[in-house]
Amino acid sequence: MKDEVKVSVVQFDCAWVDREKNAQRMAEFVEKEATEHGAELVVFPEMASTGYLPVNPDQDFTKKLFAEAEPVPGPTSELLAQVAKKHNTHVVFGVTQEHPSVPQTLYNSAALVGPKGLIGVYQKTHLALDEKHFFTRGGSIPVFETELGTIGINICYDVRFPELARSQALKGAEILVSVWAMYVQPGKAPNDSIIIRCRTRATENFFFVVGCNRSGEEPGRDYFGRSVIVAPSGDTLAVSDNDQEEVLRATLDAQLLRDQRMYLPVFGDRRPDLYGRLVEAQ
Secondary structure, three states: OOOEEEEEEEEOOOOOOOHHHHHHHHHHHHHHHHHHHOOOEEEOOOOOOOOOOOOOOOHHHHHHHHHHOEOOOOHHHHHHHHHHHHHOOEEEEEEEEEOOOOOOOEEEEEEEEEOOEEEEEEEOOOOOHHHHHOEOOOOOOOEEEOOOOEEEEEEHHHHHOHHHHHHHHHOOOOEEEEEOOOEOEOOOEOOOHHHHHHHHHHHHHOOEEEEEOOOOEEOOEEEOOOOEEEOOOOOEEEEOOOOOOEEEEEEEEHHHHHHHHHHOOOOOOOOHHHOHHHHOOO
């Protein structure tokens, strides 16, 4: 991992099913964060290209979502890659992705672009609630080698599955980017749940966790923001205390990761010979 990595987390208020507007606004944010704050990694939320799903989606919405979906590489990734190249930076953003070979099939994905173009794409492996009616599950757990370090990505509901983050850590991830479209759910998910879960995954795996949530509203959903950037110790480096559109910034110091992993060798102390139950089909 690079000694220091400057990160900007954009708690983005998406325009609903308007890919072009969202792509342009994301490009403007990247331009500003790179030029004014030296950001080397800029992160946007889940489904930032289109906005998320309404409560009780109908056929009209379904048609709009499919119309605004795109391939990867595609218009949004190409636009953000141009800005990334111009400013020598990296961008992670949620995208409603067309399946590369199966028509009328979608992935809930997050793409990573850098100065040399598209680096990779992660397709959400754990689909929540109504997502199952719109998306097919991803079938791999990649990590991405970059100039900044090795980056893993997960998407919202994925973070509830510690096996995923641990798999990414074992593949070498030093930075986990976790993108969300988390909304107010009284009695089901506390409004600080992103902070809690990102701190937990960081503490378990001794890597940085960059958690980026939505802001704004869509039919039936109020997004509660409260994004967070967490050190490998579980300490917060930056945290939002509101549901408004804003940018969190922090510098990831690689020495924090090295110190934590030297302090407790959690990966060497694992006992995978005892964990078979975790991967048995139920």
